[in-house]
Amino acid sequence: MNFFNFDLKKIFTIALLVAIPLFSVNMQQQNPNRPWILEPFYYLTATTQNSYAGLSSGVRSTTKDYLNLVDTNKKNQKLEKELAELKAQLGALTELKLENERLSRLLEFKQKANMNLLGARIIGRDLLTEYDTVTIDRGEDHGVKKGMGVITISGVVGYAIEVEAKISKILLITDRYAVVDGIVQRSRARGIIQGQSKDSCALTFLKRSDDVQDGDTVVTSGIDNYFPKGFPIGEVTNVKKDEYGLGQEVTLQPIVSAANLEEVFVILNANNQDLERVN
């Protein structure tokens, strides 16, 4: 064995491997600044790390956004549902408020009036367009009788023509079969109000000399005690006097419109009340 027989290639490799860290340490000790050779590595590392960090952050952010979006969608759906529920509740509350106001007015009217009044709700309308009747949820069991007047706070609605145990059919004053005794409030001219069409009545049996003008209010005469005296029926919209003849044609617009009716009063006893005197 030749002791001095070295494998130079091996020695050089080992020397190089040992020298590099030593050299590095030496260089680091000599120069406190970062050696220039590491710059590209730092740059690459920084770029790579930044890229990874950016990517990671991006993925995290996207995932978070996606998850948020899913969550937001769920929340949105929930909120929309809640909003719909609240809207429905608001609608119901508004309806209740309006009903409450309406009923309060009715109650106030009932308390003020010196009549026996029975509150009723309209539950049905006529099957045919050509006839004007409504059905109310009060009947014989509640004291309603045929012919009894039906009113609202504003004016006359009609009267009962058929009474069952629990319901009654009310003939509106606009029906062609309806007749109510009335007087012109200003001139006290007396006539009969007859239904004509959905939104008009005729004041008939007036004398030619009777004083009736457009805009006059026609009120109940109270003669039959089914209605109080002086309760508004309608307003005169047209007066027509023929050149010859005994009477005159007077058209009224009813104060109460059937389309807005919801709650009404049945007059159980008008107690001969004179509303004109009260007012």
Added chain:
Amino acid sequence: MRELSFKILNYLVFAIATCVLAGFQASLWYHVFGFFPAPYMWLAVLSYWALYRSITEAVIMSYLVSFAVVTMSGAPLDMAFGMNLAVLGVLYMLRDRVLWAGPNSFMLACGISALILPLATFILSHIIEETAVVDFHFYDWLMRPILTAAFSLPLFYLFSAIDRLTNKEPPKHTESEVV
């Protein structure tokens, strides 16, 4: 005897159906849609009987329908009889000439009857009533036939089912049916 019982039952069920349908029109529709024109639901019964029954049976049913109508209307009985018979007459005339079998034809018949009814009422009112109808509601006249025809489709199947249940042969469908 059994056949007669089924026949009476058939009349009875259709009379009840008329009341239920009229109630739907007078009350339920009113509560949901207010004074918006309602379909003539009860006319579907009359149309059905006009199309798929003998004239005698249809006339008897028209009387039953009239009784149901006057309970929910201000119309006097003579007017109700008159207008229902007028509608029946028109449908009976059209039955073998224009109309065919099945739901399409039934819808058409209901639409036609809803179109005829106000006209018949208007004319009859001038003949029978002392205080005749003075205004003709064109909007109602146009809207109601459409709604009546639309609502009559499910009723056709309901009436056919009633017929089947009461041992009456339900109307046959033809090949021309689309619905």
